[in-house]
Amino acid sequence: MADKISVNCQAxxxxxxxxLSAMxxxxxxxxVSLRPGKDRTLDQNALWFGMYKRISEMTQIGDEADARRYCKLHFGVQILLNEDAGFxxxxxxxxxxxxxxxxxxxxGGCKLFGPDGFPVTSLFNRAQGIQYTDRIATYFTxxxxxxxDLLSKEAA
Incomplete structure (x- = not known):
């Protein structure tokens, strides 16, 4: 029963x-473990889903879910194969x-791995997430x- 809460406002x-009191x-x-900073998942996931949407709109790859599956397999898996001996x-x-x-x-979503599919991007650290973003952008550009526009928002 582990809970994770990102505290970014009074609420x-x-x-x-x-x-914590109830537990x-x-x-x-x-x-209790505490650390300052934002989760990678918040900003990077939003960017990635924007990129998947754009890929689906500007290519014949299929819908956003198809673009996500493609990127995870072609770019994400390769990053983990190169950098994580256990993976x-x-x-x-x-x-x-x-x-x-x-x-x-x-x-993609399946009965075996759940709605997010085979774990790839969820295993990334921040640097791997940046590498993933760069590989997607380079390939699809x-x-x-x-x-x-998406990448300029990321830099801001």
Whole structure:
């Protein structure tokens, strides 16, 4: 029963204090970890979903979910294969032998891995997330997709 709350306003601070108090009342022992900063997921996920939408609008790849599956498989998996020996070992053991279409399908929502599909981007640290963004932008810009407005918001 682990809860994670990003505190970015008074309401979220109140929510965190309330949950901590309730957990202490119920269990009497609670482990709390605190760190300053924003989660990678908030800003990067919003950017990625904007990019997936743009890719779906400006290419024949399919809808946003198709663009997401493609990017996870072609760019995200490669980043993790290059940088995470544990991921590489398990990928090669479990996924490598599967046909391309099955791998692509598993990158999206499915019964085995849930609504987000095979975990790829959720395993990224911030630097890997930046690398993923750059690879998507580089590849699809060469295929006529314009991300200038999305990427300028990211830099702001």
């Amino acid at each position: 979220k601070l109140s929510e965190a204090i309330t949950k 202490y009342r119920d269990k009497k022992f609670v482990v 590489q070992t398990e990928w090669y053991r479990v996924m490598r032998h599967l046909p391309y279409e099955m791998k692509l399908t598993m990158m 060469c295929h006529g997709v314009v991300f200038t």
